[in-house]
Amino acid sequence: xxxxxxxxxxxxxxxxxxxxxxxxxxxxxxxxxxxxxxxxxxxxxxxxxxxxxxxxxxxxxxxxxxxxxxxxxxxxxxxxxxxxxxxxxxxxxxxxxxxxxxxxxxxxxxxxxxxxxxxxxxxxxxxxxxxxxxxxxxxxxxxxxxxxxxxxxxxxxxxxxxxxxxxxxxxxxxxxxxxxxxxxxxxxxxxxxxxxxxxxxxxxxxxxxxxxxxxxxxxxxxxxxxxxxxxxxxxxxxxxxxxxxxxxxxxxxxxxxxxxxxxxxxxxxxxxxxxxxxxxxxxxxxxxxxxxxxxxxxxxxxxxxxxxxxxxxxxxxxxxxxxxxxxxxxxxxxxxxxxxxxxxxxxxxxxxxxxxxxxxxxxxxxxxxxxxxxxxxxxxxxxxxxxxxxxxxxxxxxxxxxxxxxxxxxxxxxxxxxxxxxxxxxxxxxxxxxxxxxxxxxxxxxxxxxxxxxxxxxxxxxxxxxxxxxxx
Amino acid sequence: xxxxxxxxxxxxxxxxxxxxxxxxxxxxxxxxxxxxxxxxxxxxxxxxxxxxxxxxxxxxxxxxxxxxxxxxxxxxxxxxxxxxxxxxxxxxxxxxxxxxxxxxxxxxxxxxxxxxxxxxxxxxxxxxxxxxxxxxxxxxxxxxxxxxxxxxxxxxxxxxxxxxxxxxxxxxxxxxxxxxxxxxxxxxxxxxxxxxxxxxxxxxxxxxxxxxxxxxxxxxxxxxxxxxxxxxxxxxxxxxxxxxxxxxxxxxxxxxxxxxxxxxxxxxxxxxxxxxxxxxxxxxx
Ligand SMILES: Cc1cc2nc3c(=O)[nH]c(=O)nc-3n(C[C@H](O)[C@H](O)[C@H](O)COP(=O)(O)OP(=O)(O)OC[C@H]3O[C@@H](n4cnc5c(N)ncnc54)[C@H](O)[C@@H]3O)c2cc1C
Ligand SMILES: Cc1cc2nc3c(=O)[nH]c(=O)nc-3n(C[C@H](O)[C@H](O)[C@H](O)COP(=O)(O)OP(=O)(O)OC[C@H]3O[C@@H](n4cnc5c(N)ncnc54)[C@H](O)[C@@H]3O)c2cc1C
Ligand code: SF4
Ligand code: SF4
Ligand code: FES
Numbered sequence: 001x002x003x004x005x006x007x008x009x010x011x012x013x014x015x016x017x018x019x020x021x022x023x024x025x026x027x028x029x030x031x032x033x034x035x036x037x038x039x040x041x042x043x044x045x046x047x048x049x050x051x052x053x054x055x056x057x058x059x060x061x062x063x064x065x066x067x068x069x070x071x072x073x074x075x076x077x078x079x080x081x082x083x084x085x086x087x088x089x090x091x092x093x094x095x096x097x098x099x100x101x102x103x104x105x106x107x108x109x110x111x112x113x114x115x116x117x118x119x120x121x122x123x124x125x126x127x128x129x130x131x132x133x134x135x136x137x138x139x140x141x142x143x144x145x146x147x148x149x150x151x152x153x154x155x156x157x158x159x160x161x162x163x164x165x166x167x168x169x170x171x172x173x174x175x176x177x178x179x180x181x182x183x184x185x186x187x188x189x190x191x192x193x194x195x196x197x198x199x200x201x202x203x204x205x206x207x208x209x210x211x212x213x214x215x216x217x218x219x220x221x222x223x224x225x226x227x228x229x230x231x232x233x234x235x236x237x238x239x240x241x242x243x244x245x246x247x248x249x250x251x252x253x254x255x256x257x258x259x260x261x262x263x264x265x266x267x268x269x270x271x272x273x274x275x276x277x278x279x280x281x282x283x284x285x286x287x288x289x290x291x292x293x294x295x296x297x298x299x300x301x302x303x304x305x306x307x308x309x310x311x312x313x314x315x316x317x318x319x320x321x322x323x324x325x326x327x328x329x330x331x332x333x334x335x336x337x338x339x340x341x342x343x344x345x346x347x348x349x350x351x352x353x354x355x356x357x358x359x360x361x362x363x364x365x366x367x368x369x370x371x372x373x374x375x376x377x378x379x380x381x382x383x384x385x386x387x388x389x390x391x392x393x394x395x396x397x398x399x400x401x402x403x404x405x406x407x408x409x410x411x412x413x414x415x416x417x418x419x420x421x422x423x424x425x426x427x428x429x430x431x432x433x434x435x436x437x438x439x440x441x442x443x444x445x446x447x448x449x450x451x452x453x454x455x456x457x458x459x460x461x462x463x464x465x466x467x468x469x470x471x472x
Numbered sequence: 473x474x475x476x477x478x479x480x481x482x483x484x485x486x487x488x489x490x491x492x493x494x495x496x497x498x499x500x501x502x503x504x505x506x507x508x509x510x511x512x513x514x515x516x517x518x519x520x521x522x523x524x525x526x527x528x529x530x531x532x533x534x535x536x537x538x539x540x541x542x543x544x545x546x547x548x549x550x551x552x553x554x555x556x557x558x559x560x561x562x563x564x565x566x567x568x569x570x571x572x573x574x575x576x577x578x579x580x581x582x583x584x585x586x587x588x589x590x591x592x593x594x595x596x597x598x599x600x601x602x603x604x605x606x607x608x609x610x611x612x613x614x615x616x617x618x619x620x621x622x623x624x625x626x627x628x629x630x631x632x633x634x635x636x637x638x639x640x641x642x643x644x645x646x647x648x649x650x651x652x653x654x655x656x657x658x659x660x661x662x663x664x665x666x667x668x669x670x671x672x673x674x675x676x677x678x679x680x681x682x683x684x685x686x687x688x689x690x691x692x693x694x695x696x697x698x699x700x701x702x703x704x705x706x707x708x709x710x711x712x713x714x715x716x717x718x719x720x721x722x723x724x725x726x727x728x729x730x731x732x733x734x735x736x737x738x739x740x741x742x743x744x745x746x747x748x749x750x751x752x753x754x755x756x757x
Contacts, residue, residue, distance in 0.1 A: 178691050180509060180516075180556040188693075217558035219691055223495045245693040249705065256698055256705065256724055258731045265694035273515070273688070279742045282515035282540060283688075284735035358727035405692055407710070 013116035016045045018123055023338040027308045030192045030276055033335060034098070039077070042127040046075035049119045052111045057121060060109040062455040065089045067106060067121055074124055080138060083128040087140075090125075091164040091207070092157060092454065094133060094199045095186060097126025100451050101329045133202045142210060143170035148468045151176060151235040153220045153408060156184025157450045158241030158441025160207060161457030162464075167210040169465050174235075176218040179272065184243055186450070188272040189264070191302050193309070194332075197271070221411035226437060237436045237464045240423060241457060244402040244442035250294065254352030255398070259288060259360035263295070263303045263399035270306050288394030290314045292363060294349065295399035296326035301333060303397045304341045315341050316393070320348040320368055320381045344391070346370070346381060352396055362392045404443045412437070422446055430460030438464055473553035474508075477530060482612035483605075485537040486580065487546050488522075494529030496559045502587035503565030503682070503714055506531060507690040509556040510544055517541050518687050518709075520584035520659075521560060531559070534583035534612075540739040561690045562713050565680075569596040571654040574646060574677075575621065576602045576639050576668055578660025582613050584682060585659045590620035592657075598622045600650070602642045608633035640667045653677050658717065662726055669717040679717035683708045686729060700724055
């Protein structure tokens with residue numbers, strides 16, 4: 001785009017709307033909700049960008065993608081150039097374009113967003129990534145082999161990104177994944193209708209093209225410990241990206257009743273095991289007629305929307321605070337509401353009721369109000385005395401958070417962890433207390449986001465490279 | 473892919489597989505289990521490590537056909553392969569010299585009891601093995617168990633072999649006869665483990681049971697396998713599968729294990745009609 005043309009640029013105040021499946025229809029299927037821009041739409045959206053010299057958007061992105069540059073190339077219909085530019089920093093653009101909380105990252109600080117709607121950076125990113133997947137992967141350069149071997153434990157976004165960067169630097173990388181497919185939460189947690197599994201697998205295939213060896217069905221700490229990988233199997237360094245996969249429960253009576261699921265189980269059965277295709281696929285699931293999902297984050301929204309698709313007549317989000325405090329992405333809350341998910345806010349259960357056969361029949365709940373702001377400035381919920389009531393439900397999905405799985409920390413010598421069990425790793429380098437061992441993603445930070453996990457994987461790859469090549 | 477190197481039919485609907493899995497065989501210990509998935513549309517199911525051969529790199533599993541997956545498994549032959557096979561999972565049995573130990577195996581439970589009995593004997597224990605089955609033709613591994621134990625007693629529910637009676641009847645006799653038992657291990661159907669626990673509680677004998685709750689991942693990620701032990705929530709796949717039998721809430725466990733009864737029935741019906749018809753590509757054999 002020439003300078004002259006830019007001067008004359010007319011501001012388009014609103015984002016080009018994202019084509020989406022009709023809410024009524026989509027609440028009954030597992031197909032992707034957001035359909036993606038057409039070529040003309042993406043060019044129109046890319047042309048909204050002001051190409052700001054100070055690049056605020058770039059600082060808003062945890063991996064500092066050169067956003068103005070890839071948007072400019074997209075505006076010029078040079079999609080190959082755009083995706084190449086994007087991939088300099090981002091190993092999983094088709095994933096990020098779909099699930100990044102853009103409104104609190106790159107798009108939050110976009111100049112256009114001050115007065116109007118920001119540029120739909122994520123949607124453009126998704127378009128160019130899908131373009132590459134549709135047109136064949138572009139060849140990627142890798143450095144000559146260094147002869148060094150790195151083990152990556154866990155194949156979520158942190159592990160995948162770390163592996164990609166290290167492979168490109170010429171190291172021989174093996175990923176060990178506990179489940180039967182790679183992808184971590186991208187495969188077992190985030191539902192098909194938000195992130196099609198073929199998209200995730202296509203991005204992983206591009207990693208394998210780089211020479212990364214992925215060993216599924218390999219639980220580190222069981223078939224081999226981190227120490228054994230280094231001492232017996234000759235790995236020169238290890239990256240731990242095992243995520244936050246341990247489900248928390250409420251610790252209230254009745255939680256082991258039949259019909260109570262952790263969100264992890266509910267979503268794993270559905271996404272990873274494809275229970276929505278039962279009996280063609282063998283894994284069953286039982287979503288009842290009236291489902292209550294406890295929590296207010298992305299995981300809760302995904303569970304509530306999944307319940308509708310599995311045939312629930314009513315699907316409720318039961319959340320202790322008010323709507324403003326819900327940590328889920330705005331778009332997901334909106335989508336959930338459009339599809340018919342209902343919200344019981346300022347409400348929390350005190351016990352789960354069941355019949356003689358142990359099947360859930362309801363929840364005894366308390367209503368809450370927001371009290372005085374606490375030290376952190378957040379208004380904390382206070383139960384209202386005497387407000388007990390019973391909510392009749394037949395299924396409860398607990399989505400109140402996850403902690404780190406203790407398997408790897410417990411079996412690794414000299415690895416420092418926090419009181420909550422998270423691995424302690426240097427923010428700047430990803431280095432842990434054990435020489436040659438690095439960590440990043442949810443296992444370090446607690447449940448966070450895809451892009452932050454990727455950022456941590458990138459940081460660690462850089463440090464591992466220095467460690468292996470003797471630069472520091 | 474994991475190859476079936478050997479198949480044996482131990483009894484009607486009861487099979488033994490030796491599966492090539494060197495990495496798992498190198499590490500497996502008594503009391504641990506594996507999770508397998510036969511093919512792309514398959515369910516992940518847990519099976520106990522009934523034996524392992526570190527040299528040959530094999531894991532032995534013994535399974536009973538109870539539903540669709542185990543039936544599909546039963547159809548496989550030597551030389552066929554299983555898509556996914558992961559382990560060794562769970563905490564290995566705690567092996568030490570307790571003194572005199574009773575190892576009770578009921579039905580298919582004889583298989584998982586075997587490596588533990590063997591390890592306990594090796595650790596210096598006097599191991600009294602008690603195995604039982606509904607009827608003579610369902611009994612297996614009498615020879616292997618005899619070798620693994622100091623002394624072996626056998627029973628059948630219907631009296632078609634050796635004697636008539638439940639394993640608990642034999643256990644009671646052993647307790648009375650020997651006077652002192654330092655530890656009891658019981659693996660088998662839930663009602664059997666429960667009955668053993670009721671009995672040993674009266675005599676104050678510490679009892680370990682291996683819980684076969686429904687599982688998905690087997691790594692502590694889903695919470696599907698949760699059980700209540702001594703009033704606390706435990707995950708059978710990572711905290712177990714062995715637990716203090718006297719603390720287990722068997723009533724809850726029994727209810728949780730039939731959550732999918734309706735679907736399990738449906739799966740078997742559809743399986744009987746062979747491949748899926750909806751065109752989704754599932755239901756392959
Ligand atoms: C339902 C749901 C919805 C979400 N939605 C969003 C969203 O919209 N946007 C967003 O940005 N973020 C979202 N998140 C959060 C995001 O997915 C995570 O922050 C991110 O995946 C963390 O990446 P990770 O690589 O650290 O770990 P994970 O993705 O958790 O991957 C860890 C991997 O390690 C494997 N592993 C664990 N232990 C072992 C072991 N011992 N040996 C071998 N492998 C092991 C696990 O099986 C897993 O595959 C969501 C999370 C969930 C659960
Ligand atoms: C740690 C552990 C070790 C086991 N070891 C053995 C063994 O050595 N030999 C053996 O024959 N069986 C063993 N089992 C039980 C075996 O996993 C089930 O028989 C099998 O999953 C049934 O699958 P299906 O599709 O054939 O039957 P289904 O029709 O699915 O179910 C039939 C019965 O099996 C139980 N079951 C169903 N799905 C599961 C699941 N995913 N996990 C556990 N139980 C389930 C149900 O309670 C039901 O009563 C073990 C289970 C566990 C948890
Ligand atoms: S990766 Fe996420 S934060 Fe970065 S540009 Fe893409 S959508 Fe924005
Ligand atoms: S801040 Fe917004 S308008 Fe400015 S360059 Fe970035 S995307 Fe374009
Ligand atoms: S099987 Fe998922 S936590 Fe035990």
